[in-house]
Amino acid sequence: MTVHQLSIFIENRSGTLIKVLEALKAANIQIIASTIADTAEYGIYRLICSEPMRACEELKKANVAVALSDVFALAIDDKPGRAADAVKTFSEAGISIAYMYSFLLRGKGILIFRTDDNEKAVKVIADNQLQSINEADLSELA
Amino acid sequence: MIWNPNKECMSRDERSALQGKRLHKIVEYVYHNVPFYRNKLQEMDIRPDDIQTIEDITKLPFTTKKDLRDNYPFGLQAAPQSEIIRVHASSGTTGNPTIVGYTRKDIGVWSECMARCLTAYGVTRDDIFSVAYGYGLFTGGLGAHYGVEHLGASVIPAGTGNTEKHLKLIRDLGITGLACTPSYALYLAETMDKLGIRKEDIKLRVGAFGAEPWTENMRKEIEERLGLKGYNIYGLSEVMGPSVSYECQMQHGSHICEDHFYPEIINPTTLEPLPAGQTGELVFTTLTKEGMPVLRYRTRDLCSLMPGTCDCGRTEVRMGRIEGRSDDMLIIRGINVFPSQVESVVLSMPEFAPRYMLVVDRVNNLDTLQVQVEIRQEYFTGVFDTPAAVDQLEKKLATKLKSVLSIAAKVQLKAPNTIERSQGKSAHVIDRRKL
Numbered sequence: 001m002t003v004h005q006l007s008i009f010i011e012n013r014s015g016t017l018i019k020v021l022e023a024l025k026a027a028n029i030q031i032i033a034s035t036i037a038d039t040a041e042y043g044i045y046r047l048i049c050s051e052p053m054r055a056c057e058e059l060k061k062a063n064v065a066v067a068l069s070d071v072f073a074l075a076i077d078d079k080p081g082r083a084a085d086a087v088k089t090f091s092e093a094g095i096s097i098a099y100m101y102s103f104l105l106r107g108k109g110i111l112i113f114r115t116d117d118n119e120k121a122v123k124v125i126a127d128n129q130l131q132s133i134n135e136a137d138l139s140e141l142a
Numbered sequence: 143m144i145w146n147p148n149k150e151c152m153s154r155d156e157r158s159a160l161q162g163k164r165l166h167k168i169v170e171y172v173y174h175n176v177p178f179y180r181n182k183l184q185e186m187d188i189r190p191d192d193i194q195t196i197e198d199i200t201k202l203p204f205t206t207k208k209d210l211r212d213n214y215p216f217g218l219q220a221a222p223q224s225e226i227i228r229v230h231a232s233s234g235t236t237g238n239p240t241i242v243g244y245t246r247k248d249i250g251v252w253s254e255c256m257a258r259c260l261t262a263y264g265v266t267r268d269d270i271f272s273v274a275y276g277y278g279l280f281t282g283g284l285g286a287h288y289g290v291e292h293l294g295a296s297v298i299p300a301g302t303g304n305t306e307k308h309l310k311l312i313r314d315l316g317i318t319g320l321a322c323t324p325s326y327a328l329y330l331a332e333t334m335d336k337l338g339i340r341k342e343d344i345k346l347r348v349g350a351f352g353a354e355p356w357t358e359n360m361r362k363e364i365e366e367r368l369g370l371k372g373y374n375i376y377g378l379s380e381v382m383g384p385s386v387s388y389e390c391q392m393q394h395g396s397h398i399c400e401d402h403f404y405p406e407i408i409n410p411t412t413l414e415p416l417p418a419g420q421t422g423e424l425v426f427t428t429l430t431k432e433g434m435p436v437l438r439y440r441t442r443d444l445c446s447l448m449p450g451t452c453d454c455g456r457t458e459v460r461m462g463r464i465e466g467r468s469d470d471m472l473i474i475r476g477i478n479v480f481p482s483q484v485e486s487v488v489l490s491m492p493e494f495a496p497r498y499m500l501v502v503d504r505v506n507n508l509d510t511l512q513v514q515v516e517i518r519q520e521y522f523t524g525v526f527d528t529p530a531a532v533d534q535l536e537k538k539l540a541t542k543l544k545s546v547l548s549i550a551a552k553v554q555l556k557a558p559n560t561i562e563r564s565q566g567k568s569a570h571v572i573d574r575r576k577l
Contacts, residue, residue, distance in 0.1 A: 007527035009517065009557055016557070039529045041554055046527060063559045065517055069524030098528060114527065 001125060001132040002070040004052035005112065008045040009065035010036070020045065020064055027058040032138060033103035033112065046101070048073075048112060050139060072121060073138070075108045075131045086111060086130060093124045105138075145261035145293075146254070149401050150456045157457065161404055162195040164429035169193045169202065172435055175220040178213055179203075179437065199404065199427060200415055204438045207235055207469075210380065215241040221432045231279040232379040233478040233548070236486045239279070242379050245432040249288065252382050255399045256289020259388035260319075262397065262454070263348045263373045267294035271319035274300045274308060274326060275353065275476070280548070281383030282353050282476065286321040289385060295319065302326070305333045312344050319348045321384075323476040324356035324364060324372070328507035331367035341369035350375045352384060353476035354509075355464050357577050361393075376461070380439055381426045387461055395448050395460030402430050405459065406438065407447050410468040421446045423468050424461065442469045472571065474502060475509045477549045481570040484513055484551075487542050493521040493535060497561045503574040511551040513543060519558050 010016045024031065034047035049055050052068060059066040076082040083102065090097060100113035110133065115121040125132050144150050152160070170190035172179040182203045183189070192201065210218060211234050219226070226243040234240050244252070265271060271290045275282030283301060290297035298317060300308045309330065311317060320327065327349060334341070346368050351361075352375035364372045376396050377384035386403050387396035398405050403426050407416045410423040424441045444467060448460040472479045481500055488498045495516040503510045517535070525531045536553040543551045562569065 005527065007524065009522060009526065009532070009555070011557055011560070037529050039533075042529075042532065044527060044529055044532070060519055063519075063557070065519060065522040065526075065557045067522050067524045067526055069527045071527075 001072065001122060001134060003048060003073045003112070003133070003135050003138055004068050005071040006045075006047050006049065006052060006056060006059070007067050007069055008047070008059065010043045010045050012038075012041055012043065017045070019062065020059065023059055023062040023064065024049065024055060027055060029055045029058070032105070033101065033110070035101040037099065046099075048103075048138070052135075069114070070118075071112050071114050072118075072125070073133045074111045074113075074125070075105075075133050075137075076111060078104060078107055078109045082109060083111060089124055089128045089130065090115065090121065093120060095121055095124065143261045143264060143266070144455060145258040147455075149399075150258060150397070150458055152401075152457060154457060157400060158196050160401055161429060162198075164401070165196055165199060165404065165427065166190065166193050168427070168429055168431075168435050169437070171432075172220055172437065176218055176435075178209065178218055196404065199406065199438070202427070202437050204413065204425070204440055205436045206440050207240065207380075207442070210240045211235060211238060214238045216243065218436070219243050219434050221245050226433055228284075230281045230284075230379050230383065232281070233480060233483060235480045235482045240380060243433040248382075248431055248433045251402055251430055252285060252385065253288040253292035255382065255385040255402060256285060257293040258399065259350070259375060259385040260289055260293050260295070262388055262390040262456075263319075263350060263371070264391065265290075265293060265295055265319050265348055269295040269318045269348070270298060270315055271295045271321070272298040272300045272308070272312065272317045274302060274320060274322035274330075275384075277301045280477065281377065281379045282321075285377070285383035285385065286350065290319075290321075305330060306337065309333060309337060309339060312346060313339060316345045318345050319350070320346055320368075320370070321350040321375070323353050324351040324360050325354065325475065325504065325507050325509060327351055327364045327368060327372070328360070331364065332506055334367075341367065344369070346370040349373065350384075350388075352376055354473040355577060357463075360577075374463075376464075378441060378443075380434075380436060381428055381441075382431070386426070390452060390454040390456060392453050394452070395462055397452065397456050397458040397460050400458045402428065404429055405447060405461065407445070408440075410440075410442075410444075418447050418449050418459075421462075421465055440468075442467050442471060444468055470571065472500070472502060472573065474511050475549055477547070479511070479547055479549065483546050484543065485570075487539070487546050488513075488515055491539060491542070493517060494539070495558065495561075497563065498570065499561050499572060500570060501572045501574065504576070509575065511547075511549065512554055513539070513551045514554045514556050514561060515539065516556045516558050516561050522558075 030050040231239040277283030349372040373389040377386040387398040407422040416422040499514040501512040
């Protein structure tokens with residue numbers, strides 16, 4: 001139901017993003033999806049990748065401020081309106097989405113998101129038979 | 143104009159005699175009332191009777207900021223608490239501020255010195271004088287305020303902030319005098335431009351500027367833009383507050399109220415007194431203070447002294463501009479800031495590595511302070527997947543810094559191991575202000 005996301009603190013300075021990417025490259029980590037929440041002074045670089053645990057350790061070794069968090073991952077049909085349908089089920093249950101991003105994988109749309117109430121979100125996913133994916137699915141799909 | 147010609151213009155010999163008499167008295171006073179000084183003097187085998195003339199001052203021990211810190215809060219107070227009517231505080235080098243208690247007589251002396259200062263600027267009872275220093279623990283606001291009242295001019299306790307309202311009052315009330323930091327004066331000028339107020343619309347004619355270093359160029363700019371004459375005022379709470387020294391119409395050095403505060407210039411390394419004219423560390427002995435007298439207090443300010451009678455008629459020695467500091471103290475928006483204060487706050491929060499950098503700048507004539515800290519890897523957990531979490535951590539530190547420093551600092555979080563390890567004290571500071 002959830003996958004590991006790396007959250008990386010990146011200062012708004014040239015050379016900081018490449019340092020992270022080079023470290024991932026050196027460790028032969030594949031980036032599956034990523035997004036940056038940017039502010040005037042820094043960004044939080046969120047990414048879904050292969051072997052997230054090992055990726056996290058490798059980045060720490062490279063002096064990068066990095067943390068693992070669990071985020072929900074849902075697979076939806078790659079058709080207009082499917083994202084709206086998925087988000088509506090959470091919205092109707094009174095759950096707020098803190099952030100969300102998406103990518104395509106093998107013809108499926110994957111929604112990555114975090115909510116303000118994970119327990120409730122788990123129930124909503126089960127009750128509505130939404131197609132969630134886990135770490136193993138991701139690596140298979142990749 | 144001279145407020146107190148008897149004291150401000152007395153002959154060198156007369157003044158030396160008065161200073162010697164007062165020095166003897168103050169040494170006797172602290173010997174009997176402040177254990178810290180008694181112990182120090184006894185260790186040096188000095189009795190009050192060994193101090194008879196002002197030249198004997200070199201026999202006395204120095205007092206430092208550290209001594210004030212070690213005796214926090216009231217250890218150096220000589221008068222009983224029942225005689226103290228006011229307490230001010232300035233920045234200490236770490237968490238504890240420096241506490242200074244004043245007796246009714248001290249407040250009187252201070253007001254007298256302030257009235258001398260304002261009179262030297264040409265202020266009279268007919269002036270309307272706005273005090274735009276911070277009111278509160280800082281000595282600037284209340285110190286200037288009492289002086290204006292003592293002189294008999296009308297005081298407008300404007301305080302800091304609320305610049306637009308202040309400008310409206312300056313224009314509508316026909317305010318003629320202004321006391322504030324020089325950078326705030328420039329900020330006022332800028333706000334005037336924004337509001338479309340011309341210098342012809344206002345009646346400001348005298349400015350008392352101090353509490354931070356400034357230059358001749360800044361003076362020219364302030365005078366030009368506000369249409370007034372700008373004078374330097376100097377002081378520090380450990381000695382009294384603003385008006386320890388002040389410029390006269392000549393604008394050439396600041397006259398020290400020598401009958402109350404005896405100045406010396408020393409070599410900060412060898413602690414040897416330096417001859418007049420040479421630049422060194424300024425040291426003050428309070429000759430009449432009751433609340434918290436200090437013997438040979440090391441100000442850490444570097445400057446030189448100019449003896450001799452001034453063209454204005456005053457015989458009081460003048461001090462030149464402050465040329466620097468013999469420690470790492472910064473003056474930001476008129477407030478003393480020590481990097482060690484920031485350090486004590488950073489070390490108290492386990493989220494941050496024990497490394498930090500102060501970046502000081504001046505934006506639109508207002509000083510800014512940014513504190514850079516590194517988050518520790520082990521504290522960067524999964525909750526930091528949104529900027530909100532980072533902002534919250536920055537805010538937590540900013541709140542603590544504000545309460546210790548008394549001024550707002552912007553916190554900038556840095557990734558681990560990105561701040562250079564310090565090679566010495568100054569390596570903690572990047573001062574981008576161009577003075």
